[in-house]
Amino acid sequence: MTIQRRSRQRDAVLAAVSQKGQHPTAEDVFARVREELPNVSLGTVYRNLDQLCDAGMIWKIPISDGPSRYEGNPERHLHCICPICGSVRDVWPSDDPINRSALPEDCKDADYRLLLLSVCDGCRDQEKGRA
Ligand SMILES: [Zn+2]
Ligand SMILES: [Zn+2]
Known part of the structure; x- marks a missing residue:
């Protein structure tokens, strides 16, 4: 039970x-x-x-x-966060965004979690409206 x-x-x-x-x-x-x-x-x-x-x-x-x-989405993707409102959106890069040849040998295949920071459309529109 x-x-x-x-x-x-x-x-x-x-x-x-x-x-x-x-x-x-x-x-x-x-x-x-x-x-x-x-x-x-x-x-x-x-x-x-x-x-x-x-x-x-x-x-x-x-x-x-x-x-x-x-x-909860297991597919590998990145997250872009708006620094103003904190909203999170999914980003699906067309290619591996990591330059693996620049990494040391023992972590070339490493998994990663990248966080991108970019103002979202809603906040950008608001900024425009204020200007
Ligand atoms: Zn925002
Ligand atoms: Zn996501």
């Missing part, structure tokens, strides 16, 4: 994170999971997020001045 409940929570957390292009924060995930499992606590959501990260099923996107976001 306990195990079943635990895995339902885990499934609900995974489903909430896996919505493509969403990059929810833990609070977003909590709000979404609570619609399905009203008794779930924020602590449980955090614990499940950590476990899913450890299992390599999702990963955490650290945001320097805000809450971390979570990514």
